[in-house]
Amino acid sequence: MVYKTPFVNGIAYTTITTYSKSSFEETLTFYKSLLELNETTVLNDTTVMLANEVTFIIVKLIEDSSKCQNFQVYRKNLIDLRFDRDWRGLAVDSITFTVSSLSIMMQHLMNMNLPFQCSPSITAPTQIYTLDPVGNLIGMTGTKNAISTQLAPPKSPVSSALPSRSSSTRNLNKDLSSHLTTEGDYPSLPPNIDVSDKNKRCIAVMTSGGDAPGMNSNVRAIVRTIIFHNCKPFVVYEGYEGLLHGNIKEVLWEDVRDWNAMGGTLIGTARSPDFKRREGRIQGAHNLINFGIDALIVCGGDGSLTGADIFRSEWPDLIKELLDTNKITEEQYKRHQHLNICGTVGSIDNDMSSTDTTIGAYSALDRICEAVDYVEATAKSHSRAFVIEVMGRNCGWLALMTGISTAADYIFIPETPASSETWREEMCDTVSKHRARNKRTTMVVVAEGAIADDLKPITASDIHETLTKRLGLDTRITTLGHVQRGGSAVAYDRILANLQGVEAVNAVLESTPTSPSPIITVNENKINRKSLVESVRLTKSVAEAIKAKDFKKAMSLRETEFVEHLQNYLAMNRADHYEPKLPSENRLKIAIINIGAPAGGINSAVYSIATYCMSQGHKPYAIYNGWSGLSRHESIRSLKWHDILGWQSRGGSELGTNRDTPSSTDMGMIAYYFQKYQFDGLVLIGGFEAFVSLEQLERARDTFPAFRIPMVLIPATLSNNVPGTEYSLGSDTAMNALMKYCDAVKQSAASTRGRVFVIEVQGGNSGYLATTVSLAVGAQASYVPEEGISLEQLSQDIETIGQSFEKAQGRERFGKIILKTGNASKALGAANLARVIQAESGGKFDAKFAIPGHIQQGGLPSPIDRTKATRYAIRAIGFIEDSQSIICGSRTGDEEFMAYDKKISATASVLGVKGSRITFTSIRKLYDQETDLPNRMPKTIHWEGTRAIADHLVGRKTVGVNGT
Ligand SMILES: Nc1ncnc2c1ncn2[C@@H]1O[C@H](COP(=O)(O)OP(=O)(O)OP(=O)(O)O)[C@@H](O)[C@H]1O
Ligand SMILES: O=P(O)(O)OC[C@H]1O[C@](O)(CO)[C@@H](O)[C@@H]1O
Numbered sequence: 001m002v003y004k005t006p007f008v009n010g011i012a013y014t015t016i017t018t019y020s021k022s023s024f025e026e027t028l029t030f031y032k033s034l035l036e037l038n039e040t041t042v043l044n045d046t047t048v049m050l051a052n053e054v055t056f057i058i059v060k061l062i063e064d065s066s067k068c069q070n071f072q073v074y075r076k077n078l079i080d081l082r083f084d085r086d087w088r089g090l091a092v093d094s095i096t097f098t099v100s101s102l103s104i105m106m107q108h109l110m111n112m113n114l115p116f117q118c119s120p121s122i123t124a125p126t127q128i129y130t131l132d133p134v135g136n137l138i139g140m141t142g143t144k145n146a147i148s149t150q151l152a153p154p155k156s157p158v159s160s161a162l163p164s165r166s167s168s169t170r171n172l173n174k175d176l177s178s179h180l181t182t183e184g185d186y187p188s189l190p191p192n193i194d195v196s197d198k199n200k201r202c203i204a205v206m207t208s209g210g211d212a213p214g215m216n217s218n219v220r221a222i223v224r225t226i227i228f229h230n231c232k233p234f235v236v237y238e239g240y241e242g243l244l245h246g247n248i249k250e251v252l253w254e255d256v257r258d259w260n261a262m263g264g265t266l267i268g269t270a271r272s273p274d275f276k277r278r279e280g281r282i283q284g285a286h287n288l289i290n291f292g293i294d295a296l297i298v299c300g301g302d303g304s305l306t307g308a309d310i311f312r313s314e315w316p317d318l319i320k321e322l323l324d325t326n327k328i329t330e331e332q333y334k335r336h337q338h339l340n341i342c343g344t345v346g347s348i349d350n351d352m353s354s355t356d357t358t359i360g361a362y363s364a365l366d367r368i369c370e371a372v373d374y375v376e377a378t379a380k381s382h383s384r385a386f387v388i389e390v391m392g393r394n395c396g397w398l399a400l401m402t403g404i405s406t407a408a409d410y411i412f413i414p415e416t417p418a419s420s421e422t423w424r425e426e427m428c429d430t431v432s433k434h435r436a437r438n439k440r441t442t443m444v445v446v447a448e449g450a451i452a453d454d455l456k457p458i459t460a461s462d463i464h465e466t467l468t469k470r471l472g473l474d475t476r477i478t479t480l481g482h483v484q485r486g487g488s489a490v491a492y493d494r495i496l497a498n499l500q501g502v503e504a505v506n507a508v509l510e511s512t513p514t515s516p517s518p519i520i521t522v523n524e525n526k527i528n529r530k531s532l533v534e535s536v537r538l539t540k541s542v543a544e545a546i547k548a549k550d551f552k553k554a555m556s557l558r559e560t561e562f563v564e565h566l567q568n569y570l571a572m573n574r575a576d577h578y579e580p581k582l583p584s585e586n587r588l589k590i591a592i593i594n595i596g597a598p599a600g601g602i603n604s605a606v607y608s609i610a611t612y613c614m615s616q617g618h619k620p621y622a623i624y625n626g627w628s629g630l631s632r633h634e635s636i637r638s639l640k641w642h643d644i645l646g647w648q649s650r651g652g653s654e655l656g657t658n659r660d661t662p663s664s665t666d667m668g669m670i671a672y673y674f675q676k677y678q679f680d681g682l683v684l685i686g687g688f689e690a691f692v693s694l695e696q697l698e699r700a701r702d703t704f705p706a707f708r709i710p711m712v713l714i715p716a717t718l719s720n721n722v723p724g725t726e727y728s729l730g731s732d733t734a735m736n737a738l739m740k741y742c743d744a745v746k747q748s749a750a751s752t753r754g755r756v757f758v759i760e761v762q763g764g765n766s767g768y769l770a771t772t773v774s775l776a777v778g779a780q781a782s783y784v785p786e787e788g789i790s791l792e793q794l795s796q797d798i799e800t801i802g803q804s805f806e807k808a809q810g811r812e813r814f815g816k817i818i819l820k821t822g823n824a825s826k827a828l829g830a831a832n833l834a835r836v837i838q839a840e841s842g843g844k845f846d847a848k849f850a851i852p853g854h855i856q857q858g859g860l861p862s863p864i865d866r867t868k869a870t871r872y873a874i875r876a877i878g879f880i881e882d883s884q885s886i887i888c889g890s891r892t893g894d895e896e897f898m899a900y901d902k903k904i905s906a907t908a909s910v911l912g913v914k915g916s917r918i919t920f921t922s923i924r925k926l927y928d929q930e931t932d933l934p935n936r937m938p939k940t941i942h943w944e945g946t947r948a949i950a951d952h953l954v955g956r957k958t959v960g961v962n963g964t
């Protein structure tokens with residue numbers, strides 16, 4: 001028996017072989033009636049072709065009575081199995097068809113009295129199975145095509161579950177969706193603008209100041225977006241030095257290939273004293289005009305952007321002088337009346353006002369945390385103290401975030417200078433309190449630019465001397481230096497840099513002669529454009545306030561997130577060592593539970609909740625091993641400071657986790673223990689099962705008063721599929737793990753001429769991880785469950801890859817990767833997809849597959865997940881404190897319980913990030929209105945714009961609803 005399944009172009013018919021005249025006739029009747037194959041072509045005496053618009057079946061007769069017998073037996077056996085076995089595993093051969101209505105098909109099979117099976121259930125099938133008269137297993141699916149898991153909308157064989165991408169270029173990447181995702185639309189093909197080469201706009205990009213990881217991604221995105229808009233991209237080498245020496249070159253799409261994974265800046269950078277002088281800047285203006293460049297995008301720190309701002313404001317005078325000295329022609333003068341400037345903030349210091357984060361800062365933090373984690377091990381072995389000096393000339397962001405991420409004992413930062421008179425006592429007091437509770441290590445983090453309130457520097461050696469002399473600690477200094485700026489950028493920086501690069505070009509193209517020059521910022525998770533002049537002014541005023549010893553003002557000028565992080569660090573550092581903040585009557589018993597799969601940042605959240613609770617005077621309780629642990633073994637213990645040392649930076653789940661929900665274990669027992677321990681609040685940390693758990697507990701409040709307490713979920717899952725938030729803890733850690741894996745695979749692919757890897761990604765029904773990592777590594781395509789895999793798109797991707805290898809003619813060394821979320825197609829795993837791609841490549845390249853599996857869940861939490869965990873944890877406790885008065889009266893019986901009261905039900909909420917805000921949304925509302933329960937997904941996907949950008953930056957052509 002021969003069969004072929006119509007997967008991709010070129011393999012478009014199925015041959016059925018029959019072995020007797022009667023089964024030949026029966027088969028023809030079966031397929032004609034079942035699939036409405038109304039075109040019949042007799043090819044010869046024994047071969048007939050049946051067809052409709054999309055399906056071709058050739059039925060052949062090869063008379064062989066022995067085989068006919070075998071089939072009868074085989075078929076009978078299968079039918080006998082009926083419904084108690086899944087037929088799919090039993091059949092030798094199978095054919096799958098896409099049908100427009102599964103229910104009509106079911107009815108039809110019943111009318112014909114044919115046996116069939118439904119999957120996953122008869123009430124809501126996505127697939128139906130039956131047998132044809134010669135024993136072939138016939139699968140029918142309602143999905144877009146046989147290899148997709150998405151149901152096809154009626155009459156549209158190829159479509160997308162995501163909204164179609166219009167050709168608008170506006171609103172591209174305004175929303176970083178916590179983890180840098182975008183909303184809005186993007187065209188998948190370059191707009192068809194007919195601009196002759198001469199009239200094309202020339203836009204240049206440069207990097208300046210200290211290099212920062214992610215700058216290469218930024219330049220790559222800028223160059224490719226310029227080309228995308230039919231303009232000419234130029235790079236200025238060596239920062240402002242290159243500008244004033246005319247070190248400028250036009251570049252091509254391929255020139256920036258594979259730049260995402262590269263550290264430093266490949267176009268060079270410099271600190272240019274000459275550019276600080278007007279003569280230098282006039283030379284720079286002259287060079288730009290000579291190259292015909294009328295827009296400049298500068299990626300650099302506060303200094304570079306200050307320089308850019310000065311350059312822009314002086315431009316009219318500079319070109320006038322060039323005209324007056326006959327260095328440029330009248331025509332050039334007229335054409336270059338305006339210089340469009342746009343800044344993208346690239347600096348590890350994170351010292352630019354108006355933006356929460358600068359490109360490179362989280363990569364530097366990653367390097368620092370890795371180093372401190374290493375040092376911690378040796379410090380513990382010797383029971384030593386370490387002073388870690390981190391970079392940051394005028395800004396303590398790196399030191400502060402290191403302090404939080406590694407739970408350092410003490411930090412020194414320039415923004416809140418310590419008292420020059422008392423800092424030694426204060427530090428020693430805290431350190432000795434920690435030591436008195438048997439902590440074996442001491443970590444003090446000092447920013448390079450740390451000062452005391454007399455503006456004199458506090459140096460690593462000052463601290464070393466104090467710890468040694470006053471406390472007698474065996475102390476070492478580790479100055480991390482330029483290691484912090486080195487290496488490949490973390491996923492966040494790559495994504496930020498790519499999205500900001502696209503936005504910078506859009507900003508330039510939309511600028512008018514009167515519009516103020518923008519810088520591209522990120523605020524919480526939203527990408528914004530802000531005024532360059534204003535941001536430079538604010539940044540300067542921080543430095544001026546510090547200089548004037550107005551530290552309060554300096555702090556007030558910092559981003560609100562910075563201030564919040566500092567307060568959190570200080571609060572947690574007081575845990576168990578100082579008088580709690582709240583009076584005894586306001587102190588609460590707060591339970592913490594972890595549910596679902598492990599995710600980076602879970603332990604950091606538990607650590608932060610516990611230490612913050614201690615500082616407030618609350619009592620934190622851990623519920624170990626999820627709901628089953630609680631209901632079967634009363635696995636509750638109050639958390640003590642010493643027990644949780646080191647948890648802030650530990651991977652996995654120290655509490656233990658599983659996917660059980662309260663209903664699936666024992667709701668009554670759980671309520672009993674809640675009552676026994678008199679919990680006043682509950683924090684759940686986890687993914688979709690935690691979400692479901694919260695809903696069940698909220699619903700059970702009616703029956704069990706013990707649940708009439710504030711309950712809050714901190715989403716933590718690499719799938720990032722919890723309704724009510726755009727970011728879940730663990731996504732960043734997983735992204736980095738997967739990104740590193742992809743980088744390595746891509747490198748391997750590049751070493752073999754013409755190779756593509758298909759990489760299978762976790763994420764359940766959510767394509768978030770595949771999409772974001774695809775942007776971070778420059779994957780040629782990503783297939784996600786929200787879209788499925790359409791034949792047209794797959795064919796298009798194969799063609800695009802083939803073309804790019806063909807164009808390179810083996811002269812360039814590069815490899816390609818394709819990411820596929822496991823559930824994008826259940827029928828087609830990575831291995832099979834690679835086989836199909838290889839088969840259809842026409843010999844232009846070969847395809848392999850790789851499956852990273854659970855490395856995506858493991859490893860140490862990234863600094864982003866650690867610091868976000870702390871922030872969410874402390875907000876969650878704030879929520880529990882604030883909600884006490886709303887609900888707790890009904891638990892004690894003092895007040896009537898009104899389950900349907902909105903305020904009451906909102907005391908069980910999901911903490912989330914939405915755009916630029918942290919929010920709490922009632923579980924009732926989320927569960928009833930915003931959840932796609934069967935798919936375990938939120939109804940609204942917030943990151944589709946990111947897909948379009950990822951596609952556009954690799955030149956992927958997408959096949960939309962209209963076949964465009
Ligand atoms: N006030 C200014 N006027 C003109 N140019 C300036 C000015 N400040 C800085 N620049 C230019 O920008 C370059 C880079 O500035 P700087 O060394 O302060 O680094 P940065 O951009 O702040 O980056 P980072 O702090 O991350 O190293 C300077 O070498 C100089 O060429
Ligand atoms: O690499 P350089 O020029 O020595 O500069 C070091 C400085 O650059 C930065 O890394 C970035 O501004 C600072 O933190 C540090 O003080």
Ligand SMILES: [Mg+2]
Pocket residue numbers: 209301302303347349351
């Ligand atoms: Mg700077």
